[in-house]
Amino acid sequence: MKMTFRWYGSASDPIPLKYIKQIPGMTGLMGLLDRPAGVAWAEEDIAALVKEVNDAGLELEVIESVNVHEDIKLGLPTRDEYIENYNVTIRRLAKHGVKVIVYNFMPVFDWLRTDLARVIPEDGSNSLYFDEKDLGEMGPLEIVRRTAEDSKGFTLPGWEPERLALLETTLKQYEGMTQDDLRANFKYFLDAVIPVCEETGVRMACHPDDPAWPIFGLPRICHSQADYDKMVKLHDSPANTLCLCTGSLGSDPNNDIPSIIRHFGEMDRIGAMHVRNIKFLGYHHFREAAHLSCTGDLDMYAIMKAIHDVVPDTYVRPDHGRMIWDEQGRPGYGLYDRALGAAYLNGLWEAIERGE
Numbered sequence: 001m002k003m004t005f006r007w008y009g010s011a012s013d014p015i016p017l018k019y020i021k022q023i024p025g026m027t028g029l030m031g032l033l034d035r036p037a038g039v040a041w042a043e044e045d046i047a048a049l050v051k052e053v054n055d056a057g058l059e060l061e062v063i064e065s066v067n068v069h070e071d072i073k074l075g076l077p078t079r080d081e082y083i084e085n086y087n088v089t090i091r092r093l094a095k096h097g098v099k100v101i102v103y104n105f106m107p108v109f110d111w112l113r114t115d116l117a118r119v120i121p122e123d124g125s126n127s128l129y130f131d132e133k134d135l136g137e138m139g140p141l142e143i144v145r146r147t148a149e150d151s152k153g154f155t156l157p158g159w160e161p162e163r164l165a166l167l168e169t170t171l172k173q174y175e176g177m178t179q180d181d182l183r184a185n186f187k188y189f190l191d192a193v194i195p196v197c198e199e200t201g202v203r204m205a206c207h208p209d210d211p212a213w214p215i216f217g218l219p220r221i222c223h224s225q226a227d228y229d230k231m232v233k234l235h236d237s238p239a240n241t242l243c244l245c246t247g248s249l250g251s252d253p254n255n256d257i258p259s260i261i262r263h264f265g266e267m268d269r270i271g272a273m274h275v276r277n278i279k280f281l282g283y284h285h286f287r288e289a290a291h292l293s294c295t296g297d298l299d300m301y302a303i304m305k306a307i308h309d310v311v312p313d314t315y316v317r318p319d320h321g322r323m324i325w326d327e328q329g330r331p332g333y334g335l336y337d338r339a340l341g342a343a344y345l346n347g348l349w350e351a352i353e354r355g356e
């Protein structure tokens with residue numbers, strides 16, 4: 001396992017690389033250049049980012065994310081130009097040592113929460129929270145407004161302002177699109193990018209829908225084992241993989257996470273792992289918990305054991321942390337709780353290894 005940490009770049013992430021390096025066992029980052037979807041990333045910018053990370057003693061083998069332009073998901077004629085730019089980015093990233101690109105194929109919205117700082121009564125910390133009942137009252141435009149307001153000035157991943165500016169138009173364009181239509185557009189994209197990945201030694205790792213069900217009537221096609229079985233067959237290649245996020249898939253209690261890890265790990269279709277815990281509060285209602293198993297409803301030991309057994313060399317990052325110790329950070333992406341998460345996951349790993 002390579003333990004990594006998500007980082008947004010020195011211009012927008014208040015966490016210095018030095019602090020990340022000081023987390024025991026941290027080997028690298030899942031990092032990014034903050035660029036609008038659809039553009040080709042400039043090679044000198046990639047080189048500068050890799051150098052900055054390497055100079056801090058960390059690796060940058062995983063990029064999260066290179067976002068997929070909405071026209072590709074919509075299957076518009078303009079998609080070819082954006083796909084071409086995506087391929088240019090893949091080639092340039094590969095040249096600078098990147099091995100995995102995390103992305104998603106969710107229409108319009110990436111992850112979605114109804115509260116970014118719900119206080120956990122037991123200890124006064126706060127975490128990301130979702131209750132579908134609240135969503136019903138809000139509607140897409142309202143949730144975007146609230147999320148922007150609550151994000152403390154940070155740009156949240158998947159909620160980049162330029163994407164959301166066109167929200168009303170984009171929602172209309174999706175009207176009538178079925179899951180199969182979206183899947184056909186997904187196949188078109190994969191057929192174009194996976195050969196470039198194979199040639200350059202990069203793996204595409206598709207992040208699940210979060211939460212793990214359709215929202216606002218939009219088609220979503222990556223939230224169960226059955227969905228991903230279809231997804232990996234759209235273009236059958238070791239370069240076409242999942243970024244298996246335990247908390248996203250785990251928001252649906254029907255998803256048995258350790259078993260899904262074993263299923264796709266045995267097929268060699270896991271490119272990266274996001275590991276976090278969830279506390280179920282009811283139907284389509286949950287909050288994010290500390291990583292420790294007993295604070296939530298996922299069995300983190302069984303998750304780490306499955307990773308250990310089937311994809312022992314994969315990239316893992318502690319996913320969303322709570323806000324603790326009065327940290328003022330990007331919701332889900334503060335330093336303290338994610339560092340605790342990494343230490344805990346490393347501890348589980350050591351115990352699993354010693355137990356053999």
Ligand code: DNO
Pocket residue numbers: 064065066102103104110111157158207245274332
């Ligand atoms: C949320 C993240 C997602 C993820 C993207 C990948 O916190 O896990 O935004 O990065 O879906 O493209």
